[in-house]
Amino acid sequence: MTGRGASASGPPVWTLRAAGREDFGWVVERHRDLYRREHDWDDRFVALVAGVLDGFERAWDPARERGWIAELQGRPVGSVFLARHPERDGVAKLRLLLVEPEARGLGIGRRLVAECTTFAREAGYRAITLWTSSVLDSARRLYEAEGYRLVREEPEELFHEGELGQEWELVL
Numbered sequence: 001m002t003g004r005g006a007s008a009s010g011p012p013v014w015t016l017r018a019a020g021r022e023d024f025g026w027v028v029e030r031h032r033d034l035y036r037r038e039h040d041w042d043d044r045f046v047a048l049v050a051g052v053l054d055g056f057e058r059a060w061d062p063a064r065e066r067g068w069i070a071e072l073q074g075r076p077v078g079s080v081f082l083a084r085h086p087e088r089d090g091v092a093k094l095r096l097l098l099v100e101p102e103a104r105g106l107g108i109g110r111r112l113v114a115e116c117t118t119f120a121r122e123a124g125y126r127a128i129t130l131w132t133s134s135v136l137d138s139a140r141r142l143y144e145a146e147g148y149r150l151v152r153e154e155p156e157e158l159f160h161e162g163e164l165g166q167e168w169e170l171v172l
Contacts, residue, residue, distance in 0.1 A: 012072055014108055016115065019067030019079065024053045027079050030098055039135060044158050052095050056083050064092075064123050068115050070099070070108045077103035080112040082119055085129060092120045094130040097139055109142050117146060120172060127171050134164040143168050 019027075031049040035041045056065065061084065070078030077100040085091040094116050099109045120128050132139055134153065148168040156165030 012106065014070055014072045014077065014103065014106060016068050016070050016111065019069045019081065021057055023067070023069050023076065023079070024057065026076055027053060027096060027098070030076075030079075030100070031096065034098065034100070039133075040160070041158070048158065049096060052081070052083075055086075056081055056095070059084075064125075066119050068112055070103065070112060072103050072106075072108075078108045078112055080116055082116040082128070088127075088129070090124075090126040092116075092123070092125040092128045094128050097130075097142075104138070109138070110145065113142050113146050117170065117172070125172060127169055129167060129169045132166050132168065133159050134166055135159070140166075140168075143170075146170060 028046065028050050032046045035045055056067070065081070065083045067079065067081040069076050078098060080097045081095040083093050083095055085093050094113070097109065097112060099112070116128060128148075129151075130143065130148070132143075133156070134140075148170045150166055151169045152167040153164045156163065159165065
């Protein structure tokens with residue numbers, strides 16, 4: 001899978017590939033570095049990311065769960081995972097969407113979210129849910145464009161004062 005985005009030197013080509021266990025360290029590291037730098041989130045967020053990947057790895061069902069890595073010029077610049085919801089039958093969870101700053105604006109985030117939707121439909125899920133922070137405006141715009149609706153919002157101790165945890169849902 002390839003995509004193109006505009007740049008001064010011509011359209012860069014990016015690709016999507018299936019994520020594997022060998023990518024998990026990169027996903028944790030990039031979430032740690034990026035969200036610490038952009039939002040000053042601490043090690044509790046890093047532990048959350050590592051826990052999501054640990055759970056994904058332990059119970060990975062390739063027929064019902066998948067991850068994608070976006071690459072630009074042969075290096076990873078984005079990620080997303082789709083996993084079974086642990087408490088809701090027939091519902092998937094979109095997890096760990098990330099696009100590196102230098103790869104933003106190329107359509108990678110939109111494509112990662114769309115891949116989750118397509119896969120979830122093919123796997124027979126009836127809905128996808130996700131949890132995010134109210135300060136992640138770009139991600140929220142991607143979710144809204146895909147058809148997700150905000151279903152719950154509340155203060156979250158993981159974030160700074162005034163930032164809310166949000167749950168979004170897409171009915172398939």
